[in-house]
Amino acid sequence: MTRRRSGGSAQAILETALVIPLMLLLISNFLALMVQVSVQEQMDSAVSLAAESRFQAPEAAHDSSGARCCPDPRCCNRASDASSLNTSGLPTGCRFAAETFYGTMPFERFLIWHPAPLCLTGGDSGASGQARTGVPYRDSPRDSHLSCVIGSTDPNGTVHRGFLDHALNPPFGLYVVTCDATATLDFSRTPLAWGVFWSPTIHAHAEAVPPPFRQ
């Protein structure tokens, strides 16, 4: 009788030892998935607002020498900020887009950003599916977390085109502003590290059509 009872409790302990880690593993991965969805939503929102904010700056406005975009727009009058992006000579719309992005996206330490040129020109969705990417402006910083294709007219009168989207206004297409951001979620920097073994890369892309008075 006693042997049977001790056998029963050993079985219960074994079952618990098997079930509890499995349950915790499931819960951690569920939480990780929720974090991923939440970050994706915030990134979509920040990138979308960034693309739209380009149109708050005049088409021909360019940043003068010494202009910088700080990760937090409220500190942009401090040119000494080491982490700021130099936007001298770039269309002001590029700085507006970056300031909106940095002012909207929460920067968590588990996000590893993929640096890219801040400001590009050109690019084409391709009439026959042959898409072309934009070319960075000459003075564009290359280590931005946000990358936007922005059209402008520089002080010499040279026109830099935006991204030509053939899906809009066919067959001619329409010049639009596109913005992209990419980051990898590194769960090893979170308390979920013990049970989450995947590091998804998330990407946000937004396209903004010029408002009617700009078309």
Add this chain to the structure above:
Amino acid sequence: MEGDERVRRCRRRTRAQATLEFAFAAPLFLLCFFATIDAALWAVQSSAVVSAVEEGARVAASAASTPAGQRAPSAQEVTAGVVGQLKSALFATSVRTWTAACPAAPGDVEAVFGPRVVAVCVHENAPPPCTTPPRGVPAPYPLYCADSPTVSVRVVGFIASLVPPAFGLGWHGGEIPVDDGATTHTLRFAP
């Protein structure tokens, strides 16, 4: 006779064990059940907050988008623009307008409005005024003076939750803190 007594004792012990197991398992099961519902609700609510902040930033950015409108966006207008979206998603949580300078933390909202309230706050940051540049320095001067103002919209406070103390220790029972914001440039026509 002795055999019957042993069987009865064995049955009683089995019933006691079942009751004990149930007493342990039922609260755990209920906790997991409500936590799952809570997680789903949190996902819906946080998604609604992100969308509301985005929409609020759009409303605030275009508040002065007509040649006649040169005023700063008002918190009431922005709240009115997003309250419908928030109210339909936030369960048992009310939405208020925060008219003073934006609160530093969700706790400040709770101190003013009580539990389970989120506040919408709007803050405009004007660029420095333009002045005549010194000789040899190109206009506009000082730097950034020709920029349109930036506007920040924040939704901050505590949303209701089913499982106290929500997902972390130190948080208020039955509430989850929320603090989401967006900053963008406003659209302004030249006066």
